[in-house]
Structure formats: C-alpha cells, structure tokens
Amino acid sequence: MDQSLALQVKEAIIRCLRLPLTPEGIADDAPLFGAGLGLDSIDALELAIELERTFNVKLDDEQLGKRVLRSVSTIVQFIEETKGQAPAAPA
Amino acid sequence: MDERVVVTGAGCLSCLGIGAGTFADELLAGHSGIAPVATFSTDGCRSHSAALVRGFEPSRFIDPMKLRRIDEVGRLALVACRLAAEEARLPGDSDRIGVVLGSTTAGLHSTVTHLRSLVTAGPAGVPALGFSNMIGNAAASLCALEFKWRGPNLSVAQKQASALAAIAFAAGLLEQGRAAAFLCGGVEDIEEQFFRVHDRFRVLSPADSGQEASRPFAAERNGFVLGTGGHVLVLETASSAEARGAAPYGEILGVGASASACRPNGWPDDPAGIVRAMREALARAGLAPAEVDAVFAAANGTPQLDRIEALALEEVFGAFGVPVVSIKGATGESGASGAAALTAALISLQRGMLPPTLGCEPRDPACRVDVSPAARPSKGRVALVNATADGGAHYAVVARAFAAGRG
Numbered sequence: 001m002d003q004s005l006a007l008q009v010k011e012a013i014i015r016c017l018r019l020p021l022t023p024e025g026i027a028d029d030a031p032l033f034g035a036g037l038g039l040d041s042i043d044a045l046e047l048a049i050e051l052e053r054t055f056n057v058k059l060d061d062e063q064l065g066k067r068v069l070r071s072v073s074t075i076v077q078f079i080e081e082t083k084g085q086a087p088a089a090p091a
Numbered sequence: 092m093d094e095r096v097v098v099t100g101a102g103c104l105s106c107l108g109i110g111a112g113t114f115a116d117e118l119l120a121g122h123s124g125i126a127p128v129a130t131f132s133t134d135g136c137r138s139h140s141a142a143l144v145r146g147f148e149p150s151r152f153i154d155p156m157k158l159r160r161i162d163e164v165g166r167l168a169l170v171a172c173r174l175a176a177e178e179a180r181l182p183g184d185s186d187r188i189g190v191v192l193g194s195t196t197a198g199l200h201s202t203v204t205h206l207r208s209l210v211t212a213g214p215a216g217v218p219a220l221g222f223s224n225m226i227g228n229a230a231a232s233l234c235a236l237e238f239k240w241r242g243p244n245l246s247v248a249q250k251q252a253s254a255l256a257a258i259a260f261a262a263g264l265l266e267q268g269r270a271a272a273f274l275c276g277g278v279e280d281i282e283e284q285f286f287r288v289h290d291r292f293r294v295l296s297p298a299d300s301g302q303e304a305s306r307p308f309a310a311e312r313n314g315f316v317l318g319t320g321g322h323v324l325v326l327e328t329a330s331s332a333e334a335r336g337a338a339p340y341g342e343i344l345g346v347g348a349s350a351s352a353c354r355p356n357g358w359p360d361d362p363a364g365i366v367r368a369m370r371e372a373l374a375r376a377g378l379a380p381a382e383v384d385a386v387f388a389a390a391n392g393t394p395q396l397d398r399i400e401a402l403a404l405e406e407v408f409g410a411f412g413v414p415v416v417s418i419k420g421a422t423g424e425s426g427a428s429g430a431a432a433l434t435a436a437l438i439s440l441q442r443g444m445l446p447p448t449l450g451c452e453p454r455d456p457a458c459r460v461d462v463s464p465a466a467r468p469s470k471g472r473v474a475l476v477n478a479t480a481d482g483g484a485h486y487a488v489v490a491r492a493f494a495a496g497r498g
Contacts, residue, residue: 018220020155038156046219053215 001028006076008054013072016050017043028073036071044069051075057082096265097332097339098490099272100179100325101434102171106142106318106422110174114431115438118446119466123421125305125316131283136290137297141281142305142318142423160220161233162200163280168192168230169237171321172274176238179272179325179337187271187331189242191261192231192323193253194278195426196285197246201225203284230278242270248426251391253277254322255429255478255486259346261326262488271331276323277427289317292356294481296392305424306450307390307417308397308458315391318423322430340437341472341492344378347371351483358395362403364485365389369407369475372487380408383489384471385445387432388417388460389479391424392450396479401458410459414469417462420449429478433488436474440492445469 010023013032017039030036033044047069048059057079059065068078103110106124107117117124124142133139149158149166152173161169172190175181181188201224208217223229228246235244243264249256254277261273289295296303296314306312332339349367351359359365373380386404390397404415418435419428439446448462472492479485 016218016220018159020159042160042219042223049215049219 001073001076002080005079006072009072009075009079012050012054013047016046026072029071032069032071055079094266094268095329096262096326096343097329098324098341098343098437099327099332099337099339100175100181101340101437102174102178102321102323103431103434104144104147104167104171104321105431106145106320109146111178111434111438115435118418118421118435119439119442119444121447121449121466123449124318125421125423128286131286133286136287137293138290138295138303139298140303140316141286142316144280144319144321162221162224164194164197164200164278165224165230165233167280167321168234168278171276171278171323172234172238175274175323175325179327180335181272181325183238183240185239186241188240189244189264189270189273190231190234190240191243191245191247191257191273191275192234192278193247193249193257193276193426194230195248195250195253196279196281197227197230198225199285200280200282203282234274240274242273249484250480250482251389251424251426251428252478252480252484252486253426253429254431255433255476255488256348256484258324258326258430258433258488259348259486262343262346265326265328268328272325272327274323275326276430277425278321278323279425279427280319281317286317294393304450305420306392307388307420307448308401308451308455308460308462309392310453310455312392312394312397312455315393315419316423318425318428320422320425320427320431322427322434324430324434339493340441341490344489344491345372345375347375347487349485351485353483355482358393358481359399359483362399362406364483365400365403365477365479366406368485368487369403369477372475372489376489378473378489380413382473383408383413383475384469384473385414385416385436385440387436387474387476388415389477390417391419397455397458400477400479401460405459411461413461414445414467415448415460415462416445417448417451418446420451429476429486433476433490436476437490437492440469440472440474441495443469
C-alpha cells in the first residue's frame, strides 16, 4: 500500500471529521465504523464528500460506500483502483 | 394534579464563572461579567463589550469524540444540565424526567458556518457534521439523548424571555403531573454576526459616547449589553424530591404569562402586559403584592423597557413599594437571563441578601423603583422574577427560597 497516500487519507479523515487524533492513532486496517473508531452514518456522509473533494473519487452507491469506508486500507485501495495510477495531489 | 413544584438543583455557566454558588457569590460581591469582546472582531461597531461565559472548557466535561459534533450552544446546554443534575443528584435514564430549554441562538453558530461554507465553497463544501446542530431543538434533544431523560422535551424561543418561559412551561407540566422533574432554563452563546446585527439595530449600549455599560433604571441608560450563559435549574414535584431525599433551594409558587401587541423588534409602549403577567403569577401563588420581598426585574438598560417595567412595578407594588434588583447590570442580557435571575434570587434570598443593581446610578426619576447599587439584606424569602422580550412576550415567576438545607 502507498504509505504516502495512506497518510493523506488519514489526514483527510481527521480534518473533515474533526477527530481528536493524530494519523499515528489510526491503524491502516482498524475499522472506522462501529466498534473501531466509533464513527456513524453522518461521519460516513462527511467522509464520502471529503474523499470526493480531496481525491476526486465518487462513492455514489451505498454498497460501494460500505465496502470502501471499512478502513484506511480499503479507502486507499479504492483510490488506487479508481485512478489506475499514482494518486493526484490533494486539491 | 396540582403538584407543588420545588427547585432541587442549579447549573450555571456564566460570565461570572462556573457553578451556581460562584455565580451568586460574584453577584453579591458586586462584580461585573461585562468586558471588551476578545473572541471576535467588533471593528466598525458602536459597541465593543459583552458579558461572555468565563472559564468554561468544554473538553473538561464532554468526551472529545462527542465534542467534535456539538456546537457552542449545545455544549453550554449539556454541561449546564449536567451541573444542575449532579447538584440535585438527579438520575439519568428515566421516563419521568424531561428537558425544557429556552434559547435565541440555538443553531445559530452552525447555521452561520453552513451558510459561510455554502457561499465560499458551494454545496459540496458544506460540512454535514454541523447540520444536526442547526435545528432549533438540537440543544434540548442533545441533553435528553446524553442523559436518557425520556420525559417531555421542549425548546422555547422567546428572545430575552426564553429561559423564564421554559421554566414557566416546565412548572406547569409538573403541576399537572406530566413528569417528575425537568431540567429547564436558558442557553445562549453569540458570535460575530449576531453581535453585529444587534449593533446595527442600535439596541446595544454604544461606546461612541464613552458610556458603554449596562445601566438598569439609570437616568443615562442607553441600551443593553449582550450576554451569554448556560443557566439550568432542576424543577421537580415536591413528592419526587421528598421521595429522593433532595434538599430544595425553594419552591415555585406561581407563574404568569402575557403578551403586548407591539412591533416584532420593539418594546411595548405601556406596562399593561407586564402588570398582567405579574398579577397572574401572584394570583396563582395566592400571594398579595405586599407578601413579595424582592423583585428581580427584566430591566436591561434599554430606555423603553426599564420605563414600562418601572411603571408596571409601581402599579402592582406602589412607588418604591418593593426592593428591586436587576442582575443585568452585571450579566448583560440574553435568552438565559430569566433562569440566571431565578437562580440568583433563590440563592441570595436563601442567604438573606439581595445582590446590587450595578450601573443603576444616577437614578432616573421617572423610574420610581427601589433599586440599590450595593448588596443589602432582605427581610424575607419570596421573590418575583420578571422577563420581557422585545416583541412583547412577558413572563413572571413567584418563588420562595427555603432556609439552607430545609424544605
């Protein structure tokens, strides 16, 4: 996994969800929702918008959202798949 | 039905500090919470002072994962409710406990943020996180969710009378046996745009004459000073308080409400509405005016409001007929004022004292009310608390303070 992209994703999560955490506090494979970080559906909405804003990827159906927003790793994987290449710099 | 209603707890986040005891101590000591505004710009305004909550660090009280989603008014509500409930030793997780909160600014901060984002970044730039705070009942709902109080949940917006309106409605519901207890009062926080709108309306005491201050009933009063605060009381049926072994501050004896037909943002032209609210509260309390030991007034330094309230007091109690206090010389004006005044009344009368009315001198000879710039002893423990909102809503609450620790 692209560690630089993973860091960017963590920073985006912390920024948009105003989390009282540092990037080091979020493990790549830790669940973001439910028992993990304890995020909920409003956080999911905010996070989907932030991913679109920062990484230009669209999460436009619920099933896709559930699969992608599982952890930092799944988000990074989705961004890499969507881009099919190295990620663009954050907007 | 017709339950007696007592006050078993008070939570204060105020311009004079944190906690109801501190609030009363500071008022009785004659300290003012009014200071130059440092949290936002007042450049270009006529006024530059406000009475803002002092010493409140939300992260000391609220889990950081929850805090990130709660706006300024919600924070005041949650913590003021928590302080009041802790003092009353009121449990959470109850179908018989409700929440009634009054606020003019509930949702304001989040709405301003939302609109600013919409204008500067477009629809995709608007944060979803703040959306639930934009709803006017967010603060009261948040308190119910946090503490699992599943009784009636109400939000009241009556401008400067919001908090006393909340208390009046809660007392009525308790009298009817609709709940065992309510967290009720007012929560208010302001931000730059709210301040600037009031400044533009020219309702704030201006600095340009060099006399910016809150001066209830004074000859040179020239407008009010905006304040903020979280002032929440626990109102409870006497039977519930007795069953829990709670030691009440005092008892709510009667409430009254009325309205004057006046312009939406104007003050009434005559005292009739205030007179009716006070007389209704006294009638429900079964008391004659002579049995009231002190009035905690709505007067906030606005020329018209103070004049009509003085006329109303003269009509009900006679000229200089009852000791009168306005705490707004120290706390400014906000939607939380009525709960702040009732808290001040109960605690100071419990101690046999009346707080000063800061700024009341030199007196206005047209306001024939017995106010004092210094604290003074009170001869008894019955208070009438007034609240009037511009636009013409009036509330009055008659309460009796108990001797400390006794019901």
